[in-house]
Amino acid sequence: ATGEPVANANDDPLPSWNKCAARTDILDFVACATDADCPNFIPPAERIAVFDNDGTLWCEQPVYVQMQFVFDRVRQQAAQHPEWKTAEPFAAVLRHDIKALAAAGEKGMLQLLAATHTGMTTADFEQIVTQWLATARHPKFDRPYTELVYQPMLEVLAFLRSKGFKAYIVSGGGIEFMRPFTERVYGIPPEQVIGSSGKLKYELRDAEPVLMRLAELDFVDDKTGKPVGIQKLIGRRPVFAFGNSDGDYEMLRWTTAGKGSRIGLIVHHTDAEREYAYDRDSHVGRLARALDEAPDRGWSVVDMRRDWKTIFPPVAK
Amino acid sequence: ATGEPVANANDDPLPSWNKCAARTDILDFVACATDADCPNFIPPAERIAVFDNDGTLWCEQPVYVQMQFVFDRVRQQAAQHPEWKTAEPFAAVLRHDIKALAAAGEKGMLQLLAATHTGMTTADFEQIVTQWLATARHPKFDRPYTELVYQPMLEVLAFLRSKGFKAYIVSGGGIEFMRPFTERVYGIPPEQVIGSSGKLKYELRDAEPVLMRLAELDFVDDKTGKPVGIQKLIGRRPVFAFGNSDGDYEMLRWTTAGKGSRIGLIVHHTDAEREYAYDRDSHVGRLARALDEAPDRGWSVVDMRRDWKTIFPPVAK
Ligand SMILES: [Ca+2]
Ligand SMILES: [Ca+2]
Numbered sequence: 232a233t234g235e236p237v238a239n240a241n242d243d244p245l246p247s248w249n250k251c252a253a254r255t256d257i258l259d260f261v262a263c264a265t266d267a268d269c270p271n272f273i274p275p276a277e278r279i280a281v282f283d284n285d286g287t288l289w290c291e292q293p294v295y296v297q298m299q300f301v302f303d304r305v306r307q308q309a310a311q312h313p314e315w316k317t318a319e320p321f322a323a324v325l326r327h328d329i330k331a332l333a334a335a336g337e338k339g340m341l342q343l344l345a346a347t348h349t350g351m352t353t354a355d356f357e358q359i360v361t362q363w364l365a366t367a368r369h370p371k372f373d374r375p376y377t378e379l380v381y382q383p384m385l386e387v388l389a390f391l392r393s394k395g396f397k398a399y400i401v402s403g404g405g406i407e408f409m410r411p412f413t414e415r416v417y418g419i420p421p422e423q424v425i426g427s428s429g430k431l432k433y434e435l436r437d438a439e440p441v442l443m444r445l446a447e448l449d450f451v452d453d454k455t456g457k458p459v460g461i462q463k464l465i466g467r468r469p470v471f472a473f474g475n476s477d478g479d480y481e482m483l484r485w486t487t488a489g490k491g492s493r494i495g496l497i498v499h500h501t502d503a504e505r506e507y508a509y510d511r512d513s514h515v516g517r518l519a520r521a522l523d524e525a526p527d528r529g530w531s532v533v534d535m536r537r538d539w540k541t542i543f544p545p546v547a548k
Numbered sequence: 549a550t551g552e553p554v555a556n557a558n559d560d561p562l563p564s565w566n567k568c569a570a571r572t573d574i575l576d577f578v579a580c581a582t583d584a585d586c587p588n589f590i591p592p593a594e595r596i597a598v599f600d601n602d603g604t605l606w607c608e609q610p611v612y613v614q615m616q617f618v619f620d621r622v623r624q625q626a627a628q629h630p631e632w633k634t635a636e637p638f639a640a641v642l643r644h645d646i647k648a649l650a651a652a653g654e655k656g657m658l659q660l661l662a663a664t665h666t667g668m669t670t671a672d673f674e675q676i677v678t679q680w681l682a683t684a685r686h687p688k689f690d691r692p693y694t695e696l697v698y699q700p701m702l703e704v705l706a707f708l709r710s711k712g713f714k715a716y717i718v719s720g721g722g723i724e725f726m727r728p729f730t731e732r733v734y735g736i737p738p739e740q741v742i743g744s745s746g747k748l749k750y751e752l753r754d755a756e757p758v759l760m761r762l763a764e765l766d767f768v769d770d771k772t773g774k775p776v777g778i779q780k781l782i783g784r785r786p787v788f789a790f791g792n793s794d795g796d797y798e799m800l801r802w803t804t805a806g807k808g809s810r811i812g813l814i815v816h817h818t819d820a821e822r823e824y825a826y827d828r829d830s831h832v833g834r835l836a837r838a839l840d841e842a843p844d845r846g847w848s849v850v851d852m853r854r855d856w857k858t859i860f861p862p863v864a865k
Contacts (some may be wrong), residue, residue: 421783433772455750466727466738
């Protein structure tokens with residue numbers, strides 16, 4: 232995955248898309264936004280596009296990639312923590328007990344995040360994530376997670392970039408879990424990544440300044456947090472929003488309620504064969520309200536099975 | 549002020565600068581950073597420059613511009629708040645009692661900020677700031693504050709931009725107090741502004757989504773907060789940092805401690821005639837430690853009186 236479309240962009244900027252309403256909506260929106268004679272022209276500085284990450288740009292099943300990272304890190308660190316064998320929620324991870332993990336709830340998740348994401352410098356964490364992403368493989372597809380990005384979405388990102396749009400990721404995932412790979416995989420630089428975060432602390436180590444990752448939550452970039460995160464980091468309202476779950480509902484509302492031309496889009500996971508099929512009842516990426524309100528709000532829904540010719544980029548030779 | 553240099557950038561990108569060590573350092577740094585054959589070449593994506601605002605890009609005396617905004621807003625709102633006549637710190641503002649204000653300390657300042665900066669939507673606050681900036685004038689220079697930006701610094705910003713650098717403001721001032729003018733005045737878009745902030749809340753008003761400004765501090769972007777703010781919003785270490793006070797000390801340390809080619813610069817206010825002269829004992833923009841350590845740390849110090857041909861842009865016709 233390089234963030235560039237497979238086919239020649241001059242022929243068709245979205246070659247992995249079948250002809251469908253969402254594709255037409257994207258092409259029409261961009262054509263008008265970049266045409267100075269169109270009443271819906273958007274000045275380049277205001278061409279801000281926001282994309283959810285999990286389930287919108289890359290695969291989020293059977294569990295969020297960052298969750299798998301947490302599990303793997305707990306197992307890797309277990310030798311240095313013999314007490315984890317009997318202490319929940321760590322013991323549940325070690326014995327692969329999904330039920331006990333679910334029972335540990337949000338409090339358990341925060342304990343796991345603290346143990347695996349904090350107490351090190353930002354530079355050390357970046358290295359840990361980078362190394363894990365280089366070796367971890369998806370259980371169903373047996374490919375690195377960074378190859379399980381959606382080829383049709385890479386084409387949308389490249390198309391928008393070629394038309395002067397600035398694309399941001401706005402994800403409930405950890406901001407510093409994403410930044411190590413978004414530039415290489417999506418063509419999105421770290422400064423265009425918005426996510427959940429813990430508090431940081433500047434301090435000196437051997438007279439060198441470092442930023443320590445503290446075990447204190449700073450910001451949750453999900454649901455009503457998404458418009459807040461957009462305001463905090465971008466400071467202006469997007470014109471283009473793409474999500475896949477009810478966690479994106481407020482981001483879609485916030486984006487499409489703005490004055491002038493706006494577009495909201497939703498990836499609907501309908502392809503049990505090539506990827507996964509899920510919506511209302513999924514433990515991950517639950518999609519109900521946003522799907523129900525999409526027609527009235529004018530949001531385009533992508534039917535993954537029907538609208539996408541391919542799901543993932545070809546395996547690198 | 550348009551963010552563009554007055555003279556032809558082909559002749560001299562910094563025409564308002566006299567020949568001096570800081571000017572040479574900037575030109576040498578940028579020449580090497582943009583020369584692929586230079587050992588200190590910096591890839592375009594990593595050309596991140598950070599600038600303090602108050603006292604580095606615009607005048608911060610006799611009080612911070614945002615403080616003057618607070619005072620003016622309290623006076624404008626006083627008719628709706630008869631209780632302020634006798635309640636500190638509001639009464640102190642109304643009777644122009646600087647001593648009582650100082651005595652009210654940080655707690656008093658937070659009360660004033662809450663009363664003038666919160667309880668409205670982000671859109672309403674933007675409009676309030678824009679209107680104030682359009683009419684308020686500096687007591688000494690009798691010009692709008694947005695004209696009291698430093699012409700030599702506008703030239704540095706334009707020069708860096710022309711060389712593929714992305715310039716960010718990293719200020720202790722309020723992020724949404726700056727965003728309404730930075731694009732027009734400095735050529736810096738809202739998404740490249742980092743500052744202090746209060747918490748925001750997404751809610752519906754008459755079925756329309758808004759972001760409310762809450763009376764709860766979210767982040768203080770000063771001193772050790774500056775490297776933290778840089779990491780939160782940019783996610784990579786800058787290569788170029790320009791400040792003017794000890795509030796920028798940690799930002800200068802963080803920037804210049806990075807691997808490869810880095811540059812740190814300090815504006816020293818030495819011009820009592822054309823602007824103000826202050827450093828160690830100033831109540832605003834105190835500069836002591838960063839000045840003392842500059843030689844050992846290789847930071848360039850700009851002597852405003854000696855190094856700058858002009859201070860402010862010419863008065864618009
Ligand atoms: Ca999602
Ligand atoms: Ca300053």
